[in-house]
Amino acid sequence: MKQPRTPDDRLLSAAxxxxxxxxxxxxxxxxxxxxxxxxxxxxxxSSSGMSRFGVDVENNSINAFLRNEPPQMDTMRxxxxxxxxxxxxxxxxxxRYDENGELVAGIAERWEQNxxxxxxxxxxxxxxxxxxxxxxxxxxxxxxxxxEPATASQYSFILYPILNAEKANQGELxxxxxxxxxxxxKTLQVTLEAPIAYFDRIVAFVTFLPAQxxxxxxxxxxxxxxxxxxxxxGPFMMTSWVHGASLRLERNPFYWDPSRAKLDAINFAHxxxxxxxxxxxxxxxxxxxxxLTTQMLEEAMFQRWxxxxxxxxxxxxxxxxxxxxxxxxxxxxxxxxxxxxDSDELVNRVIKLPGYLPGISMFPEWVQGVxxxxxxxxxxxxxxxxxxxxxxxxxxxxxxxxxxxLPPLVLLSGDTPVARLQAEYYQELWRRELGIExxxxxxxxxxxxxxxxxxxxxxxLSGWGPDYNDGLTFADLYASWNLNxxxxxxxxxxxxxxxxxxxxxxxxxxxxxxxxxxxxxxxDVVHISNYERxxxxxxxxxxxxxxxxxxxxxxxxxxxxxxxxAN
Amino acid sequence: MAAYVLKRILQGVLTVWFIxxxxxxxxxxxxxxxxxxxxxxxxxxxxxxxxxxxxxxPLTEQYLIYLGNMMRGDFGISFTxxxxxxxxxxxxxxxxxxxxxxxxxxxxxxxxxxxxxLTSLYRNRMPDYVIMFLVILGISVPSFVxxxxxxxxxxxxxxxxxxxxxxxxxxxxxxxxxxxxxxxGLGTMAYLTRLMRSSMLEVMTADYIRTAKAKGLTxxxxxxxxxLRNAVLPVVTVLGPAIAAITTGGFVVELVFAxxxxxxYFVQAVQQLDYTVIMGTTxxxxxxxxxxxxxxxxxxxxxxxxxxxx
Numbered sequence: 001m002k003q004p005r006t007p008d009d010r011l012l013s014a015a016x017x018x019x020x021x022x023x024x025x026x027x028x029x030x031x032x033x034x035x036x037x038x039x040x041x042x043x044x045x046s047s048s049g050m051s052r053f054g055v056d057v058e059n060n061s062i063n064a065f066l067r068n069e070p071p072q073m074d075t076m077r078x079x080x081x082x083x084x085x086x087x088x089x090x091x092x093x094x095x096r097y098d099e100n101g102e103l104v105a106g107i108a109e110r111w112e113q114n115x116x117x118x119x120x121x122x123x124x125x126x127x128x129x130x131x132x133x134x135x136x137x138x139x140x141x142x143x144x145x146x147x148e149p150a151t152a153s154q155y156s157f158i159l160y161p162i163l164n165a166e167k168a169n170q171g172e173l174x175x176x177x178x179x180x181x182x183x184x185x186k187t188l189q190v191t192l193e194a195p196i197a198y199f200d201r202i203v204a205f206v207t208f209l210p211a212q213x214x215x216x217x218x219x220x221x222x223x224x225x226x227x228x229x230x231x232x233x234g235p236f237m238m239t240s241w242v243h244g245a246s247l248r249l250e251r252n253p254f255y256w257d258p259s260r261a262k263l264d265a266i267n268f269a270h271x272x273x274x275x276x277x278x279x280x281x282x283x284x285x286x287x288x289x290x291x292l293t294t295q296m297l298e299e300a301m302f303q304r305w306x307x308x309x310x311x312x313x314x315x316x317x318x319x320x321x322x323x324x325x326x327x328x329x330x331x332x333x334x335x336x337x338x339x340x341x342d343s344d345e346l347v348n349r350v351i352k353l354p355g356y357l358p359g360i361s362m363f364p365e366w367v368q369g370v371x372x373x374x375x376x377x378x379x380x381x382x383x384x385x386x387x388x389x390x391x392x393x394x395x396x397x398x399x400x401x402x403x404x405x406l407p408p409l410v411l412l413s414g415d416t417p418v419a420r421l422q423a424e425y426y427q428e429l430w431r432r433e434l435g436i437e438x439x440x441x442x443x444x445x446x447x448x449x450x451x452x453x454x455x456x457x458x459x460x461l462s463g464w465g466p467d468y469n470d471g472l473t474f475a476d477l478y479a480s481w482n483l484n485x486x487x488x489x490x491x492x493x494x495x496x497x498x499x500x501x502x503x504x505x506x507x508x509x510x511x512x513x514x515x516x517x518x519x520x521x522x523x524d525v526v527h528i529s530n531y532e533r534x535x536x537x538x539x540x541x542x543x544x545x546x547x548x549x550x551x552x553x554x555x556x557x558x559x560x561x562x563x564x565x566a567n
Numbered sequence: 568m569a570a571y572v573l574k575r576i577l578q579g580v581l582t583v584w585f586i587x588x589x590x591x592x593x594x595x596x597x598x599x600x601x602x603x604x605x606x607x608x609x610x611x612x613x614x615x616x617x618x619x620x621x622x623x624x625p626l627t628e629q630y631l632i633y634l635g636n637m638m639r640g641d642f643g644i645s646f647t648x649x650x651x652x653x654x655x656x657x658x659x660x661x662x663x664x665x666x667x668x669x670x671x672x673x674x675x676x677x678x679x680x681x682x683x684x685l686t687s688l689y690r691n692r693m694p695d696y697v698i699m700f701l702v703i704l705g706i707s708v709p710s711f712v713x714x715x716x717x718x719x720x721x722x723x724x725x726x727x728x729x730x731x732x733x734x735x736x737x738x739x740x741x742x743x744x745x746x747x748x749x750x751x752g753l754g755t756m757a758y759l760t761r762l763m764r765s766s767m768l769e770v771m772t773a774d775y776i777r778t779a780k781a782k783g784l785t786x787x788x789x790x791x792x793x794x795l796r797n798a799v800l801p802v803v804t805v806l807g808p809a810i811a812a813i814t815t816g817g818f819v820v821e822l823v824f825a826x827x828x829x830x831x832y833f834v835q836a837v838q839q840l841d842y843t844v845i846m847g848t849t850x851x852x853x854x855x856x857x858x859x860x861x862x863x864x865x866x867x868x869x870x871x872x873x874x875x876x877x
Contacts, residue, residue: 010786011780011786011789011790012688013786014785014786014787014790015684015688015786015787015790015794016688017787018787018790018791018795019681019684019685019688022681023681026677026678026681029673029677030673030674030677033669033670033673034670034741034744034745035741037666037669037670037741037744038740038741038744040662040666052731052734069648069827071647071648071649072648072649072650072651074649074650077649077650079604079606149611149614149615149618150615150619151615152612152615152616152618152619153612153615154602154604154606154608154612154616155606156612157606157608157609157612166611169611169612169615170611171611221650222650222651223650224650225648225650225651242827243651243656243659243660243827244659244660244663244827244828244831244832245737245738245739245825245826245827246737269737270736270737270825271825271827272736272822272823272825274822274823274825276715276718276719276823277718277735277736277823277824277825280718280719280721280722280735280736281735281736283722283726284722284725284726284731284734284735285731286731286734286735286736286737444599444838445838445839446599446600446601446603446839446840447597447598447599449599449600449603449604449605450598450599450600450603451598453603453607465605482607483607483608483609484606484607486607
């Protein structure tokens with residue numbers, strides 16, 4: 001039986017009708033609002049020419065990602081790896097790295113070193129993206145600009161092997177006194193402070209890239225801030241840069257080698273470091289390549305994606321404080337800490353990220369010896385965990401220090417998830433095996449650097465990435481004069497080997513010095529090796545020829561091409 | 568009225584000045600050097616850098632220079648993006664955050680009012696219980712969880728249907744905005760639903776509703792004119808701060824959906840100790856928040872004359 005309708009019921013149904021009417025109006029309003037916003041957004045940002053597909057066969061273009069917004073493209077001041085990826089596509093120096101990571105002729109067709117004098121002969125057909133020829137003057141201008149104190153370039157030190165470069169950078173000499181000179185449009189002459197064997201490897205670094213003076217001055221301090229505020233001489237050129245959102249590279253029609261670039265366009269369509277977002281974009285077919293974390297490997301295997309591993313070329317280690325007032329200046333204590341740990345366990349049981357390798361040396365695996373890998377010619381010391389021996393060393397250390405018990409040691413660490421895991425691993429390990437209390441001092445990036453420079457730590461989780469393809473980029477790390485030697489390790493024997501590696505023109509002698517330094521760093525426990533960072537990644541099967549390497553652009557699409565039928 | 572407005576604006580300026588000063592002092596007292604990098608710099612390079620950014624001057628002088636520049640609306644050059652002005656960063660990225668924020672607040676306000684009204688009508692019945700359960704969920708679950716789940720659901724939906732219904736991440740068209748705005752507005756929507764519900768219930772038992780019923784007004788008129796309109800007032804009050812909170816607090820959503828909003832720069836600047844960007848964004852956001860609060864006060868005074876007189 002139906003209940004009689006009360007006034008309240010009537011109110012309710014009337015209200016319900018009203019509410020549904022309002023809901024419809026709200027939806028209509030939202031749709032209108034979205035179209036207005038869409039129109040407004042179109043005014044502020046443009047994603048024109050961008051495809052939604054990771055691999056766009058029709059337009060011969062790809063979509064990729066950058067981990068973050070590149071801070072700037074000004075090669076004279078750039079320091080970071082993300083700018084390096086973009087610059088590796090749009091710029092070319094005298095020399096460059098090819099798809100196998102070998103140094104080859106770039107803008108310079110050939111070069112000749114004669115003691116301290118190096119002469120570079122530039123290609124006649126090398127051009128900027130506006131059609132102007134790339135001249136020796138462009139290199140001279142850029143290098144001198146880097147050294148001008150007012151430029152305040154953080155990487156100016158990399159030019160210091162050049163005659164008078166350091167003095168000019170300190171303002172003691174005018175930049176005109178620097179040993180770089182364009183003899184004519186196509187000949188560049190460089191004079192070094194002293195003859196060194198590895199200058200051609202340094203010269204491939206971004207700080208040595210050229211810039212056209214007239215164009216640079218037109219930009220009035222905004223060189224490299226936007227896509228149209230720069231000239232390009234690489235296989236690609238930047239045609240749009242929506243800050244924080246996307247960056248588009250198109251094939252540079254003026255590049256000297258028309259056969260190099262096979263893609264018409266590379267869209268860095270997303271800028272994010274969120275690994276889940278990247279995986280989702282990859283699954284949705286919107287980007288052509290993604291890095292994978294351990295949790296994603298299972299899914300990747302289930303989807304039968306091709307997996308590849310890439311070692312980034314950096315080493316990570318725990319630096320010890322060797323300042324005399326610190327307990328860690330005691331050799332036996334350092335040895336005890338070293339013997340109790342095992343980088344294999346750290347990498348495979350604790351960090352568990354795909355692509356990571358256990359650290360066994362201060363030199364990463366790729367460093368070259370005389371004919372092959374340094375690691376084959378001078379194998380690193382074999383490390384075996386030995387807790388009883390570690391305890392003996394600890395006892396000796398306590399006797400030498402005149403201590404009953406060791407006060408807690410401070411382990412300075414970064415705030416990344418990996419650093420946190422690592423710090424907690426060591427805290428637990430050394431407490432369990434040696435009874436040493438570790439106090440973890442977790443700091444953000446700049447605060448950690450501050451404490452490192454001030455020597456406010458006993459142990460610090462640290463790392464080092466190479467600047468150029470020569471063992472010296474690692475070998476001089478613990479030289480007594482190196483400012484990056486944050487633990488102030490001082491050893492005349494090691495210094496002597498560093499000097500040999502720096503000044504000798506004999507590669508056999510240099511590599512032997514690397515080997516000796518490697519041995520000292522292990523034997524004297526200058527630091528404790530942790531791991532070498534790497535990535536496991538998947539590429540869209542239609543995209544071939546992507547290069548990932550230590551030098552040049554870390555991820556390089558400039559040699560890549562699309563094979564449509566492959567699946 | 569004019570005196571009231573003037574007083575509020577002066578208070579606002581004072582607040583912004585206080586924010587600027589406090590941020591300046593706090594920032595310079597945080598250990599760490601904004602010019603340091605992974606590579607140690609030698610004394611010459613360090614001196615060159617400090618001179619470029621004026622960090623070689625005493626702190627009081629830096630403060631005065633900073634205040635002077637701020638008056639002229641010049642926040643200086645970013646430390647990390649060494650050839651971009653902070654003004655450029657704000658001008659390019661705030662519209663993105665604001666667009667996302669406006670859409671999210673609209674979602675939240677419309678949704679909150681409608682759901683709130685609905686639950687109050689169905690008080691203590693099934694729809695009420697279901698919606699209020701979802702509301703508790705919406706209030707307690709942080710937005711980054713919704714962001715990740717929403718994105719994952721979208722990927723699976725896209726691959727299930729074989730076509731891209733909505734883009735998974737990115738920015739540029741309205742299709743990019745829908746999911747992030749929904750996710751960003753969800754928490755506020757839940758909060759507003761609860762607010763609207765209790766406000767409606769209060770109004771329903773009010774004397775003037777009984778009077779309206781006794782007068783024999785049509786149910787439609789009673790609901791729209793007397794219930795809904797009175798109940799919506801508290802929602803308007805919290806809307807101003809909500810707009811500011813959503814616009815400034817969207818950085819996690821911006822990160823997950825790879826949206827080029829200002830929130831990301833704000834957070835990164837703090838992490839990297841980018842002095843000029845920290846100052847610029849803090850003062851800008853502070854001023855924005857103060858402005859929204861004043862605006863709501865003025866609107867409220869206009870809606871409810873009793874407020875103005877005090």
